Amino acid sequence: MALPRARLFCFPYAGANAMVFRTWSAHLPPDVELVAAQLPGRGPRIREAPMTSMSPLVEALGQALAPSPIPFAMFGHSMGGLVAFALCHWLRARGFRAPMHLFISGRRAAQFSDSRPPTGELTDAHILSCIRGYGGTPASILAEPGLMKLLLPVFRADFEVLLSYRHVPAEPLDVPLTALGGTKDDTVQPAELEGWREQTKGPFALRILEGDHFFLHSAEAALLRVVGQAFEGI
Numbered sequence: 001m002a003l004p005r006a007r008l009f010c011f012p013y014a015g016a017n018a019m020v021f022r023t024w025s026a027h028l029p030p031d032v033e034l035v036a037a038q039l040p041g042r043g044p045r046i047r048e049a050p051m052t053s054m055s056p057l058v059e060a061l062g063q064a065l066a067p068s069p070i071p072f073a074m075f076g077h078s079m080g081g082l083v084a085f086a087l088c089h090w091l092r093a094r095g096f097r098a099p100m101h102l103f104i105s106g107r108r109a110a111q112f113s114d115s116r117p118p119t120g121e122l123t124d125a126h127i128l129s130c131i132r133g134y135g136g137t138p139a140s141i142l143a144e145p146g147l148m149k150l151l152l153p154v155f156r157a158d159f160e161v162l163l164s165y166r167h168v169p170a171e172p173l174d175v176p177l178t179a180l181g182g183t184k185d186d187t188v189q190p191a192e193l194e195g196w197r198e199q200t201k202g203p204f205a206l207r208i209l210e211g212d213h214f215f216l217h218s219a220e221a222a223l224l225r226v227v228g229q230a231f232e233g234i
Contacts, residue, residue, distance in 0.1 A: 027225075
């Protein structure tokens with residue numbers, strides 16, 4: 001079986017699994033393969049203990065991804081954007097191929113502290129409050145005890161991953177970087193998205209699309225037109 005021309009590695013937001021990217025392949029060139037990260041504790045890996053720290057999570061993803069035999073881009077939304085950024089530094093430190101493009105969506109630049117940190121004791125009530133604050137999780141799911149019993153440990157683990165991250169100033173990446181935001185996303189300000197410019201020596205672009213924090217779903221077609229441009233001419 002022939003290798004695809006390129007791959008797009010996608011990293012989901014907190015509490016989500018690979019299925020949030022299930023419709024994306026239809027918007028990509030047919031010879032670009034979409035590979036969505038399925039983290040432990042969700043989907044078919046639900047019986048595995050979720051990871052609770054950024055470093056081992058990035059290490060595991062890096063071992064699975066590298067070395068890539070073909071060109072690839074990375075996309076991460078919210079927590080996934082921070083994971084993708086940390087993974088780029090992991091790849092560079094080990095001399096592996098860098099992504100041809102890095103897309104960071106709905107996440108303030110790494111050098112900024114989180115304006116909505118999931119601080120304090122990660123009780124069920126606190127986690128539910130955080131989930132409601134971000135929106136995106138239907139009220140019908142939040143009101144279903146059986147579903148929340150499955151989801152809360154995943155959110156708790158992902159919040160612990162975010163709390164474990166410590167930004168260490170380093171040489172900017174030599175990777176084209178596009179930051180994406182939503183017009184109605186009150187969790188990330190345009191200036192915080194613009195801050196990603198400092199994290200790369202490559203070309204930088206800032207794109208604002210219609211929608212709230214979960215604009216990657218409501219503006220999916222527009223977002224993937226932006227992402228698809230990275231694969232032109234390779």
